[in-house]
Amino acid sequence: MTTYVLVGTSPTDATRRHELRSQADRLGAELAFLQLATPSLITVLDRLADAGTSRVVLVPVAGGHDGPGPSWVRRIAAHWWRAYGEGAPELATTAGALTDDASFDDLVAEARPITHGGPGLTSPAWEDVPRHRRQVLVCRGPRCTASGAEDSWVALVLALMRHDLGDDDVLVTHTGCQLPCNHAPVMTVQPDDVWYGAVDAAVAEEIVAGHLADGQSVERVRLRRQVRDH
Numbered sequence: 001m002t003t004y005v006l007v008g009t010s011p012t013d014a015t016r017r018h019e020l021r022s023q024a025d026r027l028g029a030e031l032a033f034l035q036l037a038t039p040s041l042i043t044v045l046d047r048l049a050d051a052g053t054s055r056v057v058l059v060p061v062a063g064g065h066d067g068p069g070p071s072w073v074r075r076i077a078a079h080w081w082r083a084y085g086e087g088a089p090e091l092a093t094t095a096g097a098l099t100d101d102a103s104f105d106d107l108v109a110e111a112r113p114i115t116h117g118g119p120g121l122t123s124p125a126w127e128d129v130p131r132h133r134r135q136v137l138v139c140r141g142p143r144c145t146a147s148g149a150e151d152s153w154v155a156l157v158l159a160l161m162r163h164d165l166g167d168d169d170v171l172v173t174h175t176g177c178q179l180p181c182n183h184a185p186v187m188t189v190q191p192d193d194v195w196y197g198a199v200d201a202a203v204a205e206e207i208v209a210g211h212l213a214d215g216q217s218v219e220r221v222r223l224r225r226q227v228r229d230h
């Protein structure tokens, strides 16, 4: 059983969500958004995975000229799949964006798998220790999640893509509570030992532009840390 999800990608798509909702209903698909509207793609994928859905095909839609292309949907979905772990459904994306209802069947017939879930899953790409220069630890503990960590994470990943920073440059990893919950949402950049608090989507983009792309930490939202003497 395959579940199809139309994915709004651009700010324009967020403003025409009622139109997209009607289109999704006509096509028997779910609806999700990469940015600026709910439900987010990650929320929908979590829900489908929790419900035991075995296969999901993501179909990007692209209204206007200011949105990311289908490859961004693919990358966000791949990040999600790795974070979800065991029990994630098989995931595929269409090569192009949906333009009208008539193109839906042809697009989904040629959807390319991101993964094939199931026991024994492996990949040669997972053999090597990653070569990234920095690692961003995104807190997904209870307080950070309640404070919008998911939106911050999506904004972070999209900004990394805009700056052409891949996994070899910045490895993004989800964590449980990192402890300074009062500053939620929290992100940490290692090995720089820089901690950030109140990381909303706009701040996440600032961290990418200032710190991860340019090497300058964003002092305005930096949390000071005392390293314990032994």
Ligand code: FES
Pocket: 139, 140, 141, 142, 143, 144, 145, 176, 177, 178, 179, 180, 181, 182, 184, 185, 186
């Ligand atoms: S939940 Fe994120 S720091 Fe505690």
